[in-house]
Amino acid sequence: MERQLELWFTENQTEDVALGLRIQGILHQEQTKYQNLAVLDTVAYGRMLVLDGAVQTTERDEFAYHEMITHVPLQAHPRPRRIAIVGGGDGGAVREILKDPAVEKVVLIEIDEAVTRVAQRFLPSIASGLGDPRVEIRFEDGIQHMQEHKSAYDVVIIDSTDPVGPASGLFQRPFYQSVYEALADDGIMVAQTESPFLEKEILQSAVEAVRAVFPRVYVYLGVVPTYPSGLWSFTLGSKKYDPTVPQRRPLSGPTRYYNFDLHTAAFTLPNFVRDLIAG
Amino acid sequence: MERQLELWFTENQTEDVALGLRIQGILHQEQTKYQNLAVLDTVAYGRMLVLDGAVQTTERDEFAYHEMITHVPLQAHPRPRRIAIVGGGDGGAVREILKDPAVEKVVLIEIDEAVTRVAQRFLPSIASGLGDPRVEIRFEDGIQHMQEHKSAYDVVIIDSTDPVGPASGLFQRPFYQSVYEALADDGIMVAQTESPFLEKEILQSAVEAVRAVFPRVYVYLGVVPTYPSGLWSFTLGSKKYDPTVPQRRPLSGPTRYYNFDLHTAAFTLPNFVRDLIAG
Numbered sequence: 001m002e003r004q005l006e007l008w009f010t011e012n013q014t015e016d017v018a019l020g021l022r023i024q025g026i027l028h029q030e031q032t033k034y035q036n037l038a039v040l041d042t043v044a045y046g047r048m049l050v051l052d053g054a055v056q057t058t059e060r061d062e063f064a065y066h067e068m069i070t071h072v073p074l075q076a077h078p079r080p081r082r083i084a085i086v087g088g089g090d091g092g093a094v095r096e097i098l099k100d101p102a103v104e105k106v107v108l109i110e111i112d113e114a115v116t117r118v119a120q121r122f123l124p125s126i127a128s129g130l131g132d133p134r135v136e137i138r139f140e141d142g143i144q145h146m147q148e149h150k151s152a153y154d155v156v157i158i159d160s161t162d163p164v165g166p167a168s169g170l171f172q173r174p175f176y177q178s179v180y181e182a183l184a185d186d187g188i189m190v191a192q193t194e195s196p197f198l199e200k201e202i203l204q205s206a207v208e209a210v211r212a213v214f215p216r217v218y219v220y221l222g223v224v225p226t227y228p229s230g231l232w233s234f235t236l237g238s239k240k241y242d243p244t245v246p247q248r249r250p251l252s253g254p255t256r257y258y259n260f261d262l263h264t265a266a267f268t269l270p271n272f273v274r275d276l277i278a279g
Numbered sequence: 280m281e282r283q284l285e286l287w288f289t290e291n292q293t294e295d296v297a298l299g300l301r302i303q304g305i306l307h308q309e310q311t312k313y314q315n316l317a318v319l320d321t322v323a324y325g326r327m328l329v330l331d332g333a334v335q336t337t338e339r340d341e342f343a344y345h346e347m348i349t350h351v352p353l354q355a356h357p358r359p360r361r362i363a364i365v366g367g368g369d370g371g372a373v374r375e376i377l378k379d380p381a382v383e384k385v386v387l388i389e390i391d392e393a394v395t396r397v398a399q400r401f402l403p404s405i406a407s408g409l410g411d412p413r414v415e416i417r418f419e420d421g422i423q424h425m426q427e428h429k430s431a432y433d434v435v436i437i438d439s440t441d442p443v444g445p446a447s448g449l450f451q452r453p454f455y456q457s458v459y460e461a462l463a464d465d466g467i468m469v470a471q472t473e474s475p476f477l478e479k480e481i482l483q484s485a486v487e488a489v490r491a492v493f494p495r496v497y498v499y500l501g502v503v504p505t506y507p508s509g510l511w512s513f514t515l516g517s518k519k520y521d522p523t524v525p526q527r528r529p530l531s532g533p534t535r536y537y538n539f540d541l542h543t544a545a546f547t548l549p550n551f552v553r554d555l556i557a558g
Contacts, residue, residue: 016322020297043295197504223502223510225476230509231502257549268544270536
């Protein structure tokens with residue numbers, strides 16, 4: 001009787017909930033200056049980037065996350081020419097942003113150079129836009145970058161890891177204040193703000209902090225199967241525009257999750273989420 | 280050094296994806312005439328009903344599923360007086376249906392009496408409506424019941440297990456044909472049709488089968504964290520009414536997921552789901 005080696009990756013999404021994914025191999029593993037980084041080959045979701053044991057992105061479901069964190073704030077803005085991404089070193093957000101014909105410049109501010117290097121090598125379908133001439137990659141601290149730029153961006157996207165380790169400062173009011181100042185007078189920011197089912201305190205405190213800085217604050221939702229609970233929140237701060245109505249600029253490439261009707265529908269919240277963030 | 284026993288329940292949602300939940304105890308376990316039935320006490324999601332190893336419902340996230348499988352078809356109908364549920368022996372769908380003031384009669388057709396008996400004992404917050412005078416519980420085969428009733432119901436809800444074991448016949452065209460005939464001339468049916476991410480063939484074949492029978496067929500989505508991928512589909516067949524616009528009848532009790540705006544938004548599909556079911 002032949003028996004094959006059975007290998008599973010397990011993420012403890014909380015102390016009491018785990019996601020298990022069968023893997024076919026470990027493609028890469030290293031301890032970077034900031035975190036443990038691995039690329040695993042899963043059967044169900046293709047190649048997967050893991051940071052400090054937490055799933056960051058997989059080839060098969062990353063489209064949902066990357067399309068929703070980019071096209072919603074961009075289509076909410078009539079002329080999003082200059083875009084900054086804090087985090088997002090895998091390149092998925094960059095790839096989506098480049099589909100918007102209004103975009104002239106994308107600045108990717110990733111603290112950990114290893115993330116980008118590994119994504120370019122092992123996740124080419126995600127990192128595909130990083131060589132585009134409109135893209136500038138800066139391996140530096142996003143907090144400091146925002147503090148040092150004023151009125152420099154039309155849209156800032158905070159595509160961070162969970163608020164532990166290198167990303168903890170990205171979920172706090174002083175950072176949102178510097179993002180506000182780094183934006184033009186009609187600028188928009190969006191941040192990934194975790195699961196309303198499993199990490200409701202993170203969402204609540206992020207919304208409260210963004211409300212202390214931006215005049216208009218909205219939460220919208222998407223579904224990412226490999227993230228805890230599947231339901232994922234994004235918190236958007238706008239200086240001027242109502243973000244719930246997309247500008248409907250045609251994109252230069254297809255999307256698999258985002259469309260203009262879904263843009264508006266994503267802001268329609270289940271009661272328990274609406275109640276969580278009630279001001 | 281004191282070390283506590285660490286117990287986890289694991290559901291292999293597919294061959295390659297698993298959900299793990301830490302448990303505090305096994306409250307009940309039995310082999311019924313139809314399936315293996317257990318009630319586990321989970322730390323993250325409270326008490327949980329498990330059939331043949333698959334999560335059916337948990338105290339903490341059942342509201343999302345039960346509200347969406349009931350209020351959407353009911354609010355799509357101007358006078359839903361007579362309702363049938365096929366499956367749903369835990370009582371969660373009954374509890375929600377009873378919040379609609381238009382409802383006069385709910386017939387629950389559950390093949391496995393043990394499910395209802397165990398829910399009444401261990402899941403009282405879910406089974407709470409089963410003693411209501413408007414409710415008739417019949418422990419019999421839903422397929423046969425539909426074949427034997429003509430023009431008897433305004434809404435039929437197919438709240439089944441996965442299409443293996445006792446529920447396999449519920450995902451097929453002959454059953455949908457008998458449901459069509461069991462409905463009044465302006466009747467509506469809805470069925471749970473699995474995850475568009477992980478079980479797309481089930482959704483596709485169910486939609487195809489319902490389209491062969493009903494003149495108007497729609498898919499809508501909800502999020503249930505303990506179900507595979509979190510994203511869950513419901514396939515609705517309507518003889519007359521456009522189900523995307525709710526009647527906005529005030530309910531007699533609160534909902535934690537459903538609201539009238541979300542009713543319409545739930546029919547707005549991500550591109551990959553829209554493409555899956557393109558006729």
